[in-house]
Amino acid sequence: MGDVAAGLLWLAVAVAVMSALATLRARNLHARLHFPGMISSVSGPLIALAVLLQAGPGLTALTVAAIALLSALTTPVLTAAVGKLNTSTGRDTEAESR
Secondary structure (H helix, E strand, C coil): CHHHHHHHHHHHHHHHHHHHHHHHHCCCHHHHHHHHHHHHHHHHHHHHHHHHHHHCCCHHHHHHHHHHHHHHHHHHHHHHHHHHHHHHHCHHHHHHCC
16 A cells, blocks of 8 residues: 555656646746646645555544645635736736746
8 A cells, every 4th residue: 555655646746846847838827827736636636645545544534635625626716816816917918028
């Protein structure tokens, strides 16, 4: 069970690193918001699953599951709100003019 958890954790780290590097190459605001969204929607659940497998049933597993569920429900809404705010304030054009 430890090998599976370690594999999931390494996969989550690989997704996070690739997303961070891709964010540096993104040309506009919406692309820059897309890649960090991948970190929270892919890496977060993979890390939670790895911890759940490693910890086994108990209070730790319940806490991790609650945090993962809360993150899965709130992160897309927050990402959309930040994108909408930056689009309405014109910050996208400021970043592209640099």
